[in-house]
Amino acid sequence: MPRRNDIHKILVIGSGPITIGQAAEFDYSGSQALKALKEAGYEVVVVNSNSATIMTDPELSNAVYVEPLTAEYVEKVIEKERVDALLATLGGQTALNLAVELHEKGILERHNVKLIGVNVETIRAAEDRELFKEAMKRTGLEVLRSKVVSKIADAVEVAQGLGYPVIVRPSFTLGGTGGGIAYNTEELKTIVANGLIESPSHTVLIEESVIGWKEYELEVMRDNAGNFIVVCSIENFDPMGIHTGDSITVAPAQTLSDVEYQQMRDMAKKALAAIGIKTGGCNIQFAVEPETGRMVVIEMNPRVSRSSALASKATGYPIAKLAALTAVGFNLDEIMNYITAKTTAAFEPSIDYVVVKIPRFQMEKFPGADPRLNTQMKSVGEIMAIGRTFKEALGKAIRSLELDITPKLDLQHLKEYLANPTADRISYIFAAFRKGMSVEEVHHLTRIDRWFLNEIKQIMDFEKDLKGRGMKDPFLLKKAKQWGFSDRELAEIFQCNERDVRQFRRSHGIRPVYKMVDTCAGEFEATTAYFYSTYNGCENEVSPSRKKKVVVLGSGPNRIGQGIEFDYANVHAVWAFQEEGYEVIMINSNPETVSTDYDISDRLYFEPLTVEDILEIIDNEKPEGVVISFGGQTPLKIANELVREGVKLIGTTFEVVEITENREKFAKLLEELNLKTPPFAVVTSVEDALKSAKRIDYPVLVRPSYVLGGRAMAIVDSDQELIKYVTQAALISPGYPLIIDKFLEDATELDVDVLSDGESVWIAGLMEQIEEAGVHSGDSACVLPPVSLSEDMISLIESTICKLVKALNLIGPANVQLAIKNEQIYILELNPRASRTFPFVSKAIGIPIARLAAKVLLGRKLIDLLSEYWPYHTRDEFATLLRDRGILPTPWPRYYSVKEVVIPFNRFPGTDTLLGPEMRSTGEVMGIGEDFAEAFAKAQISAFNPLPRRAILVTVRDKDKREIIPL
Numbered sequence: 001m002p003r004r005n006d007i008h009k010i011l012v013i014g015s016g017p018i019t020i021g022q023a024a025e026f027d028y029s030g031s032q033a034l035k036a037l038k039e040a041g042y043e044v045v046v047v048n049s050n051s052a053t054i055m056t057d058p059e060l061s062n063a064v065y066v067e068p069l070t071a072e073y074v075e076k077v078i079e080k081e082r083v084d085a086l087l088a089t090l091g092g093q094t095a096l097n098l099a100v101e102l103h104e105k106g107i108l109e110r111h112n113v114k115l116i117g118v119n120v121e122t123i124r125a126a127e128d129r130e131l132f133k134e135a136m137k138r139t140g141l142e143v144l145r146s147k148v149v150s151k152i153a154d155a156v157e158v159a160q161g162l163g164y165p166v167i168v169r170p171s172f173t174l175g176g177t178g179g180g181i182a183y184n185t186e187e188l189k190t191i192v193a194n195g196l197i198e199s200p201s202h203t204v205l206i207e208e209s210v211i212g213w214k215e216y217e218l219e220v221m222r223d224n225a226g227n228f229i230v231v232c233s234i235e236n237f238d239p240m241g242i243h244t245g246d247s248i249t250v251a252p253a254q255t256l257s258d259v260e261y262q263q264m265r266d267m268a269k270k271a272l273a274a275i276g277i278k279t280g281g282c283n284i285q286f287a288v289e290p291e292t293g294r295m296v297v298i299e300m301n302p303r304v305s306r307s308s309a310l311a312s313k314a315t316g317y318p319i320a321k322l323a324a325l326t327a328v329g330f331n332l333d334e335i336m337n338y339i340t341a342k343t344t345a346a347f348e349p350s351i352d353y354v355v356v357k358i359p360r361f362q363m364e365k366f367p368g369a370d371p372r373l374n375t376q377m378k379s380v381g382e383i384m385a386i387g388r389t390f391k392e393a394l395g396k397a398i399r400s401l402e403l404d405i406t407p408k409l410d411l412q413h414l415k416e417y418l419a420n421p422t423a424d425r426i427s428y429i430f431a432a433f434r435k436g437m438s439v440e441e442v443h444h445l446t447r448i449d450r451w452f453l454n455e456i457k458q459i460m461d462f463e464k465d466l467k468g469r470g471m472k473d474p475f476l477l478k479k480a481k482q483w484g485f486s487d488r489e490l491a492e493i494f495q496c497n498e499r500d501v502r503q504f505r506r507s508h509g510i511r512p513v514y515k516m517v518d519t520c521a522g523e524f525e526a527t528t529a530y531f532y533s534t535y536n537g538c539e540n541e542v543s544p545s546r547k548k549k550v551v552v553l554g555s556g557p558n559r560i561g562q563g564i565e566f567d568y569a570n571v572h573a574v575w576a577f578q579e580e581g582y583e584v585i586m587i588n589s590n591p592e593t594v595s596t597d598y599d600i601s602d603r604l605y606f607e608p609l610t611v612e613d614i615l616e617i618i619d620n621e622k623p624e625g626v627v628i629s630f631g632g633q634t635p636l637k638i639a640n641e642l643v644r645e646g647v648k649l650i651g652t653t654f655e656v657v658e659i660t661e662n663r664e665k666f667a668k669l670l671e672e673l674n675l676k677t678p679p680f681a682v683v684t685s686v687e688d689a690l691k692s693a694k695r696i697d698y699p700v701l702v703r704p705s706y707v708l709g710g711r712a713m714a715i716v717d718s719d720q721e722l723i724k725y726v727t728q729a730a731l732i733s734p735g736y737p738l739i740i741d742k743f744l745e746d747a748t749e750l751d752v753d754v755l756s757d758g759e760s761v762w763i764a765g766l767m768e769q770i771e772e773a774g775v776h777s778g779d780s781a782c783v784l785p786p787v788s789l790s791e792d793m794i795s796l797i798e799s800t801i802c803k804l805v806k807a808l809n810l811i812g813p814a815n816v817q818l819a820i821k822n823e824q825i826y827i828l829e830l831n832p833r834a835s836r837t838f839p840f841v842s843k844a845i846g847i848p849i850a851r852l853a854a855k856v857l858l859g860r861k862l863i864d865l866l867s868e869y870w871p872y873h874t875r876d877e878f879a880t881l882l883r884d885r886g887i888l889p890t891p892w893p894r895y896y897s898v899k900e901v902v903i904p905f906n907r908f909p910g911t912d913t914l915l916g917p918e919m920r921s922t923g924e925v926m927g928i929g930e931d932f933a934e935a936f937a938k939a940q941i942s943a944f945n946p947l948p949r950r951a952i953l954v955t956v957r958d959k960d961k962r963e964i965i966p967l
Helices: 025-039 071-081 092-104 120-127 129-138 152-162 185-198 258-275 306-315 319-327 390-400 411-419 425-434 439-446 450-469 474-482 487-494 498-507 564-579 611-621 633-637 639-644 654-661 663-672 686-696 719-732 791-808 838-845 849-857 862-869 875-885 932-942
Strands: 009-013 043-047 063-065 085-087 114-116 146-149 166-170 180-182 204-208 214-222 228-236 249-251 280-288 295-301 354-360 381-387 513-516 530-534 549-553 583-588 603-606 625-627 680-683 700-704 714-716 738-742 748-757 761-769 782-784 811-821 824-831 896-902 923-929
Touching: 009 025, 009 071, 009 092, 025 043, 025 306, 025 319, 043 071, 063 071, 071 092, 092 120, 120 129, 120 258, 129 146, 129 204, 129 258, 129 295, 146 152, 152 166, 152 185, 152 204, 166 185, 180 185, 185 204, 214 258, 214 306, 214 319, 228 258, 228 306, 249 306, 258 280, 258 295, 280 306, 280 319, 306 319, 306 354, 306 381, 354 390, 381 390, 381 530, 381 603, 390 450, 390 487, 411 425, 411 439, 425 439, 425 450, 439 450, 450 474, 450 487, 474 498, 487 498, 498 611, 530 611, 549 564, 549 611, 564 583, 564 838, 564 849, 583 611, 611 639, 633 639, 639 654, 654 663, 654 791, 654 824, 663 680, 663 791, 663 824, 680 686, 686 700, 686 719, 686 738, 700 719, 714 719, 748 791, 748 849, 748 862, 761 791, 761 838, 782 838, 782 932, 791 811, 791 824, 811 849, 838 849, 838 896, 838 923, 849 862, 862 875, 896 932, 923 932
Parallel strands: 009 043, 009 085, 043 063, 085 114, 530 603, 549 583, 549 625, 583 603
Antiparallel strands: 146 204, 166 180, 166 204, 214 228, 214 280, 228 249, 249 354, 280 295, 354 381, 513 530, 680 738, 700 714, 700 738, 748 761, 748 811, 761 782, 782 896, 811 824, 896 923
């Protein structure tokens, strides 16, 4: 079937802010779809409230609206753009629910807009728990005993009939929001009450428990002609009872027999037909009872899902791109395979490697919350690793997590932690085997399949064997690398330096080879350069070119403080280097991101961001240098080791990184420049801390060194609080000193994004934090341009920034944080890299500053670049302004932009919800208005903060509470 010609302009709805359960995967999906639709000749319009996304970049569509994702605002976009069709299957649950609302309110019919990709009846049949269950039964597919209820009393009655424990699943929610496992009536009432609030339909499903069953997922595709393929089978390492987003997953499924797989495949095909899904991608979840083999359908998503990104990266099969094309009429056999260019997209992927996904948690950000994993998702990101075997992929995945510290395990209660899994369950499994527990014992407690446990036990037994032999035998070292051991792990085992391991390994020719991700297990030649490393092979499938090339280091797993914003910067950097004639090599481990799309960079290495893995790629590719400016704190933390190994950094020098990351060196520079910084001290003991706090005077701001997102940062008011903090901090940042700053009360905090080419300095964005100093900038709303600063103060800020940047001889991007108190400017910190706010500022001023920053790293001059990207002045005019003012002009928009954040407190009941210096937000939205009030209001709506209509809430700071006299 050819493309549809009855539609010409398509509205694509994004997923809004990054939240737990709905993260960067949908930016990846949306970006893929936009490119595909434009290539097919359609006009595309985007509406999304998340400015940090690539899909809201103007290059990808004909029009972009950064607006709240509500029916009211989307209708205005539909009216203005006169779109013919709406595609809502690429924006997660947010877009799907919004499409239903637009239909129910008659908005789509009123404006003659066709819903493509999926119809409303299909959405309801898949998302409404009762309708889904009835559709499966009519088709002869087995589902679990369950009942949909809308009252707590009915839930109690159903649970008594099913028997505890029961699973609570709200309708029309994402990431298990509002759901959970109830082991008694009291827990049931609490979970159901919350679930009824979270569900848009105010209904929840009470379902019989299948805790301990094996869980599988199939990512499937279908087109209008009935072509049906399984893109990828995914097996959950963890049994049912843990949300699949929090589970370690493995692709392809490892413990599924061919008979079971074919049965599951047939069930998936019938399920799609029963629900009415005719085109696009779909995720279906199954549970299998291990002893009997009983197989049931759990649920399905009639859209591109969280797992679709993983399946796409695992196989190289671009699910979102093909979902968009099938939605506009193309059949799979009419589309060429984007990886091989030899087969059609109706070709079912076949892979000859193993993929492991591990979620990234940050439970430490939410003290007091229940750390146990259940059916409500809690992870904030994920990584993916590829190896020839499960052992190799698992080892690569664990080091890809970039954990700040080794988990502190409670080995006195080992069995309890095995039976009640937390974010550290894989570490507890390792510990169990180190302590001599058997596979049967661990299986009994965890219900994890024995095959996986046997694999891990073999790794642990081999680790013990290595400890007894030392680093002498190259054969054993080769086996260790084949089994996924990193050089760093081996150095700990052999009690030597990591460099010693590397040198010994290389001296005996133990090096990885690189294999291609090709969707067809080598049956056809792939045309896309997408690679992974392995020690289980001899043929290297990479043929490095002789072109000038650079390596760009990605940002790794999404986490609080380092999220999608850095992937945005990475993608723009890649585009910029390509525009300047460079071949670009991307190294990253995050399957959610646009940067790991197969067609973004010239070469993609899906690898851990460790010194070991990066050095091997550099040795293989021989680039001109490595770029560390766009991946957040991850590349900066390893810059020293890379430089020591002879790696050339592009633009940013390690000396700049060292000065800005070392508080004492940075303070010395500020003193030489006669610039102010709050009084501070660097301490290594409780005694030093107490003496310093007395000298500086309470309240003080205390934090470990070299951490991200305000990790473990706290405001301390007394000796007792300080002693408690220092004792705990030793566990968070072992071996690093603590920094104690004078906390500036009643100060205004500012974020400044700046570029420098070594000659000129350009302030791209000057943002005023709406919350006062003391709230982490990542958790504070901010406004651009600032609303409370005088012209004189802005000029003083500009000259201060210029002075500091030039003294550092900085080349490239930077972010400077300032505080203003009593008309005095205090420098808080400078990060010599792209910042979290780069996408927000770019969208606010209409200039892609990350792209300019990348070109500056290659030697381009700012006055030339600004005359290209900001056509309000010629190059000569910019040169005159620079000469007269000493700094390039800051672009001040005629409107206001407000960034607001989203914090997942609803996922972590029991945690302290007061904002402070430690960042806890997972995402952000942007509101744009003619004045500050309008921009702020739109930002609040986008962040799901309903505006007050009648009541006024007054909050009082803790210090002021002590001054209130009781009546």
